[in-house]
Amino acid sequence: MTRQVVLWLWALSAALLVGCEVVSVVSARRFAGARKVLDLLSATTGRLLVVFLGWMWLGWHFFAR
């Protein structure tokens, strides 16, 4: 029972992210799209380094360890 609820909430979380992009397109980019979020995350050298480290961790965690 718990597992089913948890899985549904994971699906909802994923749908929310997709929904953000859909809202961005429908609102004629009044709300930021994924591209703008990536721009913001990598806007400065410091942010770029932090994001790069986070990206490395993701790959290491999911595919190597």
Place this chain on the structure above:
Amino acid sequence: MSCPVGAPGPAVLQAGTIDHPRRVIALWAAGLVALAAYGYLVSTTSPFTWVADVAVAAGFVVVGAVGVRTLENRRTGHDRRRGQEPGALVLWVVSLGLLVGWELVTYFAGLSGHRNAWPTISSLTDIAFRYPAAKGAAVAMWIALGLGLVSR
């Protein structure tokens, strides 16, 4: 009106504009093939082995090299940073906040041996990655995300 001697005529200019998209398409095709090959390669490795470590580290090197080039471009003034009003990002902040919050809830709830009832993202991907195609696709998306992040 006559063209100066040695100046490119209309045919040459036209050929140049046609050739450029072809080159872009060829580069994209080569990149996609390389991405698919890399995804396949990593999907054949098992976690906690030196082969997996080296394969993933190879991705670090490639994306890191692109990142270094981006930083050099920024230093030489080819940077194209764009601003965004904070209000426009509210949906992403809320959605990502909920995602991270839910990950923390499931992680701590499953610590006392109830991981099956409280699956985290990692435990779900462990199941999905038993299928090499799913793992290969995830690797390709991971590399594409990295390139997207460091090449702006």
